[in-house]
Amino acid sequence: MGVTVPFKQVDVFTEKPFKGNPVAVINFLNIDESEVTQEELQTIANWTNLSETTFLFKPSSDKYDYKLRIFTPNNELPFAGHPTIGSCKAFLQFTKNTTATSLIQECGAGAIPLVITEGVISFKAAMADYEGISTEVIAGYEHAIGLKFIAAPALLHTGPEWIVALVEDAETCFDANPNFPMLAEQTKQNNHAGIILAGHKRNASIKNSFEMRAFAPVMSVNEDPVCGSGSVALARYLQELYKFEETTKITISQGGRLQRDGHIVASIVKEADGSNSYHVAGHAITVVDGKITL
Template sequence: MRAKRFTLVDVFSTEAFRGNPVAVVHDAGGMPEQDMQALARWTNLSETCFLLPSDDPRADYRLRIFSTLREMPFAGHPTLGAAHAWLAAGGVPKGQQLVQSCAVGLVDVRAEHAQLAFRAPPLLRAGPVEEALLAGILGAFGLQRHEVQRAQWVDNGAGWLALMLDDRQRLLGLAPDLSTLHGVPIGLFAPWPGGDAAFEVRAFIGGDAVPEDPATGSLNAGLARWLLEEGMAAAPFAMAQGTAIGRAGRIHVRGGGADLWIGGACVTRVDGQLAL
């Protein structure tokens, strides 16, 4: 039986067990892809990720990220959780900031304000959502068309489609039927006047074992880019996520354009060995 270091990191919250957990397998070189996917199904977390030797001389390591259903080309909270685990295990970046290699390319990660933050990758797909597709999504969420202020693709590798509502309480009360979404990741958000964050966010992945994600770096990165480019927000600001399911995620947005950073707290909750 082989053993590898295994870390569970709570990402995007300083409150114990109220962020988004990610599993990190260290030194995963040589581990078969089918075993990675099997482990991701077994942990039943939104993502499980695997640290491997770098495949690019500019990067400090390579990261592979798996949901319970498939490999993800990019995801935000696994990026931060893996960086935290790598550093805690004694990793030393080659340069002033850490560089991760993953399927979408190189992703910079830096420490700031006692947090870790990743440089948001560019959007792979943007623009308005087709009305026919939007109609099916509205039905799944029990929303009327007039309740959605705007609908936009904010896909930076995870496939996100976003809906903007104007009523936070309506957002928090949604109980969607995810069976009709066919695996399309849907993010919804609304302003939070007077709150400790500028916006409240919810994230759903139809057909996955984790139907609502507690705190989502990739979605918030896409939302932040959209909000900043359209002049609907000004950095720095924070996004709240997980409220409806008893979590307390806080995702922090700084900078903009090519220098847009998405950050939050990372805390190790479990550090041990995985038997293979």
């Protein structure tokens, strides 16, 4: 392309540098989206070799503040959680916006409302659809994970297609050692992104606290350090399992097995019409700030 554009790498779901989940964010706000090919974007994402790389473009209408395109090293995603929060942080810095309290992101999953409160960025999930799976598929995942699940897992459509499964407790979740080639084959056969594994923290001082892990070897990410769309999937799954009757916060820790220290708050919000909406909140800090030439 022969242009130089601003670039940031943002660490998400942490207040400590290098302890969250990084996302590369490239500022194409001053470039017409039609001037960039899918192949060029994918090549950049493959080069950064992070779980996700995002590209900020001008939105298609003034209903939105910006358009976000999200890529893994291998493919484009309609939505992902930690890239949404990290890209919001980068957008505010790119545009020198220090006063915004809310934004609307345009992406493949539609409009994503964002709220900024005292340094914490939260998004409202565009989708959180629940679907049961067969006993045969469940058995395949138990075999790949090497554990028995304590409740029937389910498929959650949150942008990525996540299987969510619970194990006995947080320690069991933390200690799990999946067979990644087997898990990749299982997810490929069923057209799933991967599996969200979680276990309840038995002695936690905060109610509804969980250890969570996200495995997606079919997308060349054996384990995602801290996963936003996965936390939406977990919250929706827990709502189906426990039928919470009031707004409920799910406190999630993730990344310890990868020497990270990720923290997410997923909220199940009871709307006025009786429906539930799902929100994810976390911190984000910029650790790389520069430019790249394309």
